[in-house]
Amino acid sequence: LKKEAAKAAKAAKKAEAKGGTPAGPAISTEPPSGTRDFFPAEMRTRNWLFAKFRETARQLAFVEYDAPVLEAEQLYVRKGGEEITQQMYNFTDKDGKAVSLRPEMTPTLARMILSLGGKVLLPVKWFSIPQCWRFETVQRGRKREHFQWNMDIVGEASIAAEAELLAGVTSFFKSVGVTSADVGIKVNSRKVLAAILKMYGIDDDKFEAVCVIVDKLDKIGPDETVQLLRDAQVSDEAARKIVASLSLRSIGELQELVGEHPVAADAMREMKELFALAEAYGFGDWILFDASVVRGLAYYTGIVFEGFDRKGELRAICGGGRYDKLLSLYGSPTVVPACGFGFGDCVIMELLQEKGLLPHLEPEVDFVVCPFNAEMRLHAVQVAATLRAAGYAVDVLLANKRADKAFSYADRVSGRRMVFVAPDEWDKGSVRVKDLRLERSEEEKLADRGIELPVAELV
Numbered sequence: 001l002k003k004e005a006a007k008a009a010k011a012a013k014k015a016e017a018k019g020g021t022p023a024g025p026a027i028s029t030e031p032p033s034g035t036r037d038f039f040p041a042e043m044r045t046r047n048w049l050f051a052k053f054r055e056t057a058r059q060l061a062f063v064e065y066d067a068p069v070l071e072a073e074q075l076y077v078r079k080g081g082e083e084i085t086q087q088m089y090n091f092t093d094k095d096g097k098a099v100s101l102r103p104e105m106t107p108t109l110a111r112m113i114l115s116l117g118g119k120v121l122l123p124v125k126w127f128s129i130p131q132c133w134r135f136e137t138v139q140r141g142r143k144r145e146h147f148q149w150n151m152d153i154v155g156e157a158s159i160a161a162e163a164e165l166l167a168g169v170t171s172f173f174k175s176v177g178v179t180s181a182d183v184g185i186k187v188n189s190r191k192v193l194a195a196i197l198k199m200y201g202i203d204d205d206k207f208e209a210v211c212v213i214v215d216k217l218d219k220i221g222p223d224e225t226v227q228l229l230r231d232a233q234v235s236d237e238a239a240r241k242i243v244a245s246l247s248l249r250s251i252g253e254l255q256e257l258v259g260e261h262p263v264a265a266d267a268m269r270e271m272k273e274l275f276a277l278a279e280a281y282g283f284g285d286w287i288l289f290d291a292s293v294v295r296g297l298a299y300y301t302g303i304v305f306e307g308f309d310r311k312g313e314l315r316a317i318c319g320g321g322r323y324d325k326l327l328s329l330y331g332s333p334t335v336v337p338a339c340g341f342g343f344g345d346c347v348i349m350e351l352l353q354e355k356g357l358l359p360h361l362e363p364e365v366d367f368v369v370c371p372f373n374a375e376m377r378l379h380a381v382q383v384a385a386t387l388r389a390a391g392y393a394v395d396v397l398l399a400n401k402r403a404d405k406a407f408s409y410a411d412r413v414s415g416r417r418m419v420f421v422a423p424d425e426w427d428k429g430s431v432r433v434k435d436l437r438l439e440r441s442e443e444e445k446l447a448d449r450g451i452e453l454p455v456a457e458l459v
């Protein structure tokens with residue numbers, strides 16, 4: 001009993017310290033594990049980043065779509081064994097429905113296109129910036145949500161579509177001051193893997209599992225990768241050939257390894273065309289062939305790519321590729337070619353921070369209106385309404401404050417000009433305006449009487 005009492009006393013003391021009542025602790029003020037609050041300063045930065053995403057999408061004539069964060073779980077059930085489908089933030093809702101917070105946006109896009117049936121004119125170029133979720137174990141300490149800019153082209157089978165996507169990625173980077181010296185984009189084609197599997201008589205239905213396995217290469221090394229391929233019923237010789245193909249450094253070497261195979265030849269031709277288009281777009285110095293890039297999503301069928309920081313300190317910045325079979329998987333009566341990329345909001349922020357490319361963003365308040373006293377509030381709000389109707393951002397002091405307190409408030413909200421509404425000036429139809437952006441000392445600010453203006457001249 002004594003022990004229990006001591007424990008309860010300790011908990012009550014701890015709760016007291018946290019401002020809770022002895023009865024129990026105050027609510028936790030932290031967001032759920034693995035998730036983020038966006039306070040105003042962080043929200044300004046996020047809005048700045050998303051505005052850059054939207055500006056790039058606009059320039060490439062993409063249109064924005066959105067959908068519920070909640071989807072039927074079955075939308076993500078794939079046999080490829082990908083991490084993303086094994087970490088679903090899924091649950092059974094009160095109707096007994098198996099649902100999940102979306103771990104990615106591409107399946108939702110496919111569902112929406114399918115819902116339009118034959119009514120949608122292809123190709124479509126759609127983008128969205130959805131919050132995506134995963135139920136990550138707390139031990140791994142990774143985040144459970146992020147916002148991921150998605151750009152997809154549905155209905156175009158040629159490499160022109162992938163070139164447009166890469167144009168989008170590179171023009172976004174340029175728009176935030178990232179150069180091709182900071183970041184590169186590795187490009188590969190899964191058709192090479194498909195050719196090797198065919199060369200060794202490995203059944204197509206192993207393709208997705210093989211892709212998910214070889215995507216682990218740089219984490220688990222070649223031997224472990226060969227072993228995993230063997231476990232997936234791939235012959236030892238084929239497994240070694242697959243792993244060897246991932247370390248090729250040029251399209252020429254690829255030619256030697258698998259060149260004569262028609263599927264591989266197709267892959268080579270496409271990649272050469274992609275590199276020629278890249279030069280024509282002016283982003284040739286951003287992309288490089290890298291046979292080890294496979295990406296972890298099972299549904300990619302052709303070109304795959306990923307943006308990386310050339311210093312090699314960060315995780316992949318963005319990634320994408322062609323997924324020509326996904327709409328068929330969801331029941332499309334015809335094959336609908338598609339390709340797209342995802343661009344998370346976290347790694348890019350680390351990169352921009354490190355490169356000193358994040359802008360310093362302040363709230364924008366054009367006027368802070370300060371009533372001289374309670375009686376003047378009626379006139380002060382009239383002035384504020386006039387200025388707001390003219391499109392200005394106006395903050396009216398909610399409590400009557402002395403001038404020096406009003407100034408410190410105006411500083412805090414980054415006001416540009418202070419408008420004092422006082423009896424003497426008001427009797428003459430005027431107010432007193434002070435510019436707060438002039439570089440002056442505190443006492444100069446206080447001494448400065450500002451200028452007297454008729455209200456009509458303010459707007």
Ligand SMILES: CC(=O)Nc1cnc2ccccc2c1
Pocket residue numbers: 103104132133134143144145146315344346347
């Ligand atoms: C770097 C990072 O935070 N990645 C991240 C964070 N949250 C996710 C949530 C769902 C799917 C992928 C995710 C990926």
